[in-house]
Amino acid sequence: MSETYAVIGGADRRALDCAPKVAMLHRAARAGVQIPPAIVVPDAEFDAWVAERYPLPAELHGTQLAVRSAFSNEDTLQTSNAGAFASVLRVPSGDSDALAAAAARVRASGEGAGVTRDVLIMQLVDAR
Numbered sequence: 623m624s625e626t627y628a629v630i631g632g633a634d635r636r637a638l639d640c641a642p643k644v645a646m647l648h649r650a651a652r653a654g655v656q657i658p659p660a661i662v663v664p665d666a667e668f669d670a671w672v673a674e675r676y677p678l679p680a681e682l683h684g685t686q687l688a689v690r691s692a693f694s695n696e697d698t699l700q701t702s703n704a705g706a707f708a709s710v711l712r713v714p715s716g717d718s719d720a721l722a723a724a725a726a727r728v729r730a731s732g733e734g735a736g737v738t739r740d741v742l743i744m745q746l747v748d749a750r
Contacts (some may be wrong), residue, residue, distance in 0.1 A: 626671035629679055630660040630744070637662050640740045642740040647742075659685075660744030662692060668729065668741065676721045678743070686746040687713040689724040691731060694738035707731040711746060 625671035628636040630644065631651025638645050651657050659681035663671045663686045671677070691707035710724035725741050732739045 624661075624677060624679070625718050626667045626674055626677065627661040627663045627679075627743075630662060630742075631648060631657065636664060640664055641694050641738060643690075644645075644692045644740055644742055658745040658747050663725070663741040663743065665738045665740050666727075668739075672722070672725075676725070678715055678721075682715050682745060683741070685715050686711075687715050687721070687724075688744050688746045689713050689721070689728050690742040690744070691728050692740040692742040693732045694740075713746075 628634040628640070628648075630637055630648050640648075640662050647657055647658075647660065652732070659679070661679060668727035688709060688711050690709040693707055708728045710727055713724045715721070715722050725743075728741055729739045
């Protein structure tokens with residue numbers, strides 16, 4: 623278990639305390655719904671994750687990533703805010719500079735919005 627991120631669907635229950643999008647994915651994965659390997663970097667842990675040079679679990683190594691917003695005002699009962707914040711696709715998991723830039727871009731898209739800015743990082747699944 624990392625101190626700077628939580629694995630979606632894993633034993634680390636911190637994902638339940640994150641934004642609704644993350645909490646719903648975590649619950650679904652724990653219930654047996656197949657989702658791509660994913661982590662959440664909670665807003666409060668982001669600086670520590672950066673200081674550790676963007677660690678990822680083994681399941682995400684060697685993959686293309688989707689770096690997505692998972693902010694506190696997305697996917698709520700009151701509003702979806704779909705498309706309101708950035709997502710960055712096709713980020714190579716082995717390229718820490720690209721991962722850093724993608725995560726920074728996603729977080730910056732919520733700057734000044736008065737929201738908790740968790741970052742969801744998941745294996746990219748190509749459309750069929």
